Amino acid sequence: MIVGIDLGTTNSLIGVFEKGSTTLIPNVFGQNLTPSVVGISDEGEVLIGAAATDRLVTNPQLTASAFKRSMGTSQTFRLGSQKFRPEELSALVIKSLVRDAEIYLGRRVTEAVISVPAYFNDTQRNATRAAAEIAGLKVERLINEPTAAALAYGLHDDKRENTFLVFDVGGGTFDVSVIELFEGVVEVRASAGDNYLGGEDFLDVLEAIWHEKTKVGELSSTLKAQLRQAAEQAKRCLNRDQVVSFGIQRNDSFIQCSISPSEYESRIAPLLMRLRRPVELALRDARIAVESLDEVVLVGGATRMTSIQRLVAKMFGKLPLRHIEPDEVVARGAAVQAGLKMRSEELDDIVLTDVCPYTLGIESSRELAPGDYAHGIMSPIIERNTLIPASRLQTYSPIHDNQRVLSIGVYQGEARQVSNNIKLGEFEVQLPRGNVAEETLVDVRFTYDENGILEVIATVRNTGDEKRLVITRNSGQMSKREIEAALKSLEKLKIHPRDQDENIAMLNRANRIYEQRLGYEREQIGKLIDQFELILEGQDPHEIREFRLELQHCLNALEFRE
Ligand code: AMP
Secondary structure (H helix, E strand, O other), rough: OOOEEOOOOOOOEEEEEEEEEEEOOOOOOOOOEOOOOEEOOOOEEEEOHHHHHHHHHHHHEEEOHHHHHHHOOOOEEEEOOOOEEEHHHHHHHHHHHHHHHHHOOOOOEEEEEEEEEEOOOOHOOOOHHHHHHHHOOOOEEEEHHHHHHHHHHHOOOOOOEEEEEEEOOOOOOOEEEEEEEEEOOEEEEEEEEOOOOOOHHHHHHHHHHHHHHHHHOOOOOHHHHHHHHHHHHHHHHHHHHOOOOEEEOOEEEEEEEEEEEHHHHHHHHHHHHOOHHHHHHHHHHHHHHHOOOOOOOEEEEEOHHHHHHHHHHHHHHHOOOOOOOOOOHHHHHHHHHHHHHHHOOOHHHOOOEEEEEOOOOEEEEEEEEEEEEEEEEEEEEEEOOOOOEEEEEEEEEOOOOOOOEEEEEEEOOOOHHHOOOOEEEEEEEOOOOOHHHHHOOOEEEEEOOOOOOOEEEEEOOOOEEEEEEEEOOOOOOOHHHHHHHHHHOOHHHOHHHHHHHHHHHHHHHHHHHHHHOOOOHHHHHHHHHHHHHHHHOOOOOOHHHHHHHHHHHHHHHHOOOO
């Protein structure tokens, strides 16, 4: 049985797709949301979820929360005498969810689709996979949270074309994604976000206000946890009440402060500002204007904040959608994807596409003046927000004549200097003896798929020598044979768009009409051909498809007008 799991910073959920719809599975307390909290009882037993949440206050030194934020880092959490890595704590949460699901379903759960923020890098994704493995699950697939949200909503929509933006503010992460839905296809056009912005930051503001107003300094860890719980309640009340008071019991006195929604709003203004930039970035990457969005979807518990809802309405000039509980959307989407994986007939027509969240490229040198080079410059090959699976080719030359080897350092990230990006691997290609730098061309092809397999092939054009490196982010999850099979299925992507039949045919037709016409019409067709060739060089299938359609319309209008 494959389940869908939303492994959240604050809460986690598990669901299944059955009989054409999603069901979220309640935990032993009858709740769909299991707090992502792990604790150790006084007897040394592991406590998970609500049982551990209570102990955040009474036994903070034996309880861990918000560990999703540390996924992929070397940070450890000390619970009493034991140390845990974030993926081990996540594994305990996953195990508890799976146990609840097995009792509820009366079946073994062996595989899962797990959601991750779109902005998680490879290390963070690896850690998530590792968490599931430790919990004894095979990860069918990691799904970006906004993609899952799109799936959850896509099913409720009819098949009309739809462009929308997913605005997801969870406990610790903020994700924005621009999604296109057409003919049963869900396509993520762009995503952006902030790994370190979420509901928890709004809590920090309330805590800071409490300290300022009460003039109470450092608190013991027990009192700190008590204050956090009180602030959480206050944050929710601020959505509806005029003035909210919150505080903690210290010795004989209750130390509290009051705050009005307007005061709160002015204090959280910098956080609200930080929600704007990723929206602008995602829309720009997707080349979509705010006005072209059909809907805005709210996801994540923190979008229940009225200040965030107001900001969204103002930014987009429309009220956001909230048919589904904002903290259940992702889990329902992951369950839909699990259903897809189990080949439920109801979902056969939904094809899922995804984007590459970071730019992938190689280290290069740039000639500033003759003989003067800047080294360590990132040369992007597959750019951020490229639809995956994707395959792109760039051509490079050595710097010096008779250079014997070309080093190919593979990196992930947006920075211009590779030293600020993440290094994924490196290899060398031998160059022919006595070569002339300018005439020595090395084609570097990157092929990247939704399983996170990156294949890099460098081919020396003059000799035909080829070197290949395969980088996988799912350590040990897929066997060598599975990886080769996945790469084989990507073979057809490796044909350069200019050599693909549909594009050749379109160019032939355009050239034929160009030859037949004269004057202004010829000039117009010539311009369209130039533009199409430029777009083909960009190798972006989405752009190519769109322009090819446009070109087809223009040519039809010309040919069939008379
Ligand atoms: P999630 O990770 O989607 O479960 O989101 C959890 C975050 O949502 C936490 O920071 C909560 O404080 C926040 N949250 C949940 N409900 C509300 C609410 N009614 N008002 C404000 N924040 C909320």
